[in-house]
Amino acid sequence: MNQYFIRRLLFAMPTLLAISFIIFAVLSLAPNDPMSQFALNPAVPQEVRDNIRRSLGLDQPWPIRYGKWLYTLVTTGDLGFSFSSRLPVTELILQRLPTTLWVIGMAYVLSVLLAIPLGVISAVKQYSLFDHLATTVAFIGFSLPTFFTGLIFILIFGVRLKWFPWIYDSTIKVTDADSFLLVLKQSVLPVMVLTLFQTATLMRYVRASMLENIPQDYVRTARAKGLSERAVLFGHIFRNSLIPVVTLIALGIPTIFTGALITEQIFRVPGIGSLLVSSFNSSDTPVIMGVTIIFAVLVVLFNLIVDVLYGFLDPRIKYS
Amino acid sequence: MATLAETFTPAAQPAVPHQVYSPMQLAWRKLRRNRAAVFGLVLLGALIAYIIVGSFVFSEEYANHNDLSLRLQGPSAEHPFGTDPIGRDILARTIYGGQISLLIGLASVAISLVVGVLVGAFAGYYGGTVDSVLMRFTEAVLNIPSLFLLIIAAKYAGDKIRNFELFGREFSGSLIVIILIIGLTSWMYLARIVRSEFLSLKEREYITAAHALGVKNLRIIFYHVLPNTTAPIIVAATLGVATAILSEAYISFLGLGVRAPTATWGNMLEDATRYIENAPHIWFFPGLLILITVLAINFVGDGLRDALDPRTLTH
Secondary structure, three states: OHHHHHHHHHHHHHHHHHHHHHHHHHHHOOOOHHHHHHHOOOOOOHHHHHHHHHHOOOOOOHHHHHHHHHHHHHHHOOOOEOOOOOOEHHHHHHHHHHHHHHHHHHHHHHHHHHHHHHHHHHHHOOOOHHHHHHHHHHHHHHHOOHHHHHHHHHHHHHHHOOOOOOOOOOOOOOOOHHHHHHHHHHHHHHHHHHHHHHHHHHHHHHHHHHHHHOOOHHHHHHHHOOOOHHHHHHHHHHHHHHHHHHHHHHHHHHHHHHOOHHHHHHHOOOOHHHHHHHHHHOOOHHHHHHHHHHHHHHHHHHHHHHHHHHHHHOOOOOOO | OHHHHHHOOHHHOOOOOOOOOOHHHHHHHHHHHOHHHHHHHHHHHHHHHHHHHHHHHOOHHHHHOOOHHHOOOOOOOOOOOOEOOOOOEHHHHHHHHHHHHHHHHHHHHHHHHHHHHHHHHHHHHHOHHHHHHHHHHHHHHHHOOHHHHHHHHHHHHOOOOOOEEEOOEEEOOHHHHHHHHHHHOOOHHHHHHHHHHHHHHOOOHHHHHHHHOOOOHHHHHHHHHHHHHHHHHHHHHHHHHHHHHHHHHHHHHOOOOOOOOOOOOOHHHOOHHHHOOOOOHHHHHHHHHHHHHHHHHHHHHHHHHHHOOOOOOOO
């Protein structure tokens, strides 16, 4: 089994390399771009511009820059410095991480907690009023673009009802119950937007997976040998239905890290998503590369975790 | 003998002969019975009527005409959906924007179909090294959040192509860029579906027979295997149109979409965050139209998935 995982990790390396290479290549196809902030400034003479380019290492061709970037990362684990703020990329990411984990992470946990019971009830009581209602809402929920729900929620709950603030203020420090309440209140709207979308997607998946297991022979066998409905439902159907659902949940966890680009933009949440958007705008290659490569590593890692979980949840699966 | 033959003549059969349906007819009959799918089709029909009939009512010149004295007016009899930050009529813009949004959806799906089918077919059919290389590449692209790729590509290629004229209408050159990048960042899922279909289909006897008859590989791929994978491809392509329209809206929302003067539902939302409270009408109508379109396409796609699945029963 260990051998299997080591092989999997080795196989993941080319993928990681390919990802970093693709992003770096695309980013580098923009000549001169990180300097655009000086482009229209006549006070910055050409030599100064050239010096800045040299100090950022931009005078070299991009394959060499990619090689250097990769070499530093592999040998020291250093992600380099941001072009625009000159801060280490790791530090920038760590600054944004708590907000991202709080808002996007909370939405993710909430949607898992909501989607599983909703999906299970919907499947067990198939074609009931609850099922029709839940599936219709879920269908609309995952068709709703997040920018639209975000704007509508702001208009209803922020502007009209004045229940929640819609601009996220990251300067609030949690020191007592009052400030915690403030932070909680300003997180409600972005969390709601994300939860609605994710719950909808996940709930449909849970329901489908349950419905696939309900008519199976082993369920009839379980009932035939006199197990209680509870035991059949939770011990047999639910446990088997959970296997693909766990995959989906685990594979979605890395996306928490990259944040929600659109939702963070609407509510001005200073998470990793908005860090990315501003890095895209200033062509801050090191930051974009840093976030992407961490994300890619997380994806590979969680794929492995899913494999381990599979073996645990489904004894039929053996790795060799 | 004659009497026996007579009893089996068609004349002795009931008046309505047993009808034989083609697979497509069967799928259509199943689709028609799916209330959600029919609802989706009706919605789509209404939307298409809206953007076609509307273009006879308002000229594109009118849709792009700005009058700063009329900026940010709320809905009125003159401007039913109100006016935008530079005084253009939003109703007329949703009509022309809708044409472009649908065009982006269809054209980018066409591109992703070509790439996805080719990658999936070659990987699945040839296997071995071809498969590993192609699938590793697909996996790599799949592991980069598609919005990243869209943003990077839109940012750097956004204004590289000059505006062009087609059928007497002027289009922003960025339209082509947006179509290309959405198409080229959305083929991975399709490639995987096609590959898995090819993996199982190429083991069938009829393919072995084709090989034995000396049919060339390319001909087997496109004439013998590919036609049998149309059902999942149709479903994926239908749902892909909705995703493409959404992608356009998302990059436009970040200010990287199709440039002026061409209107799209997406780029009408560009200034939305600045006018959330003061002028909600500027983002509400295009946003609503995107929502309705996506919902309608998803209904149809979901219905098609059931209708094209030979395992579901037909009566």
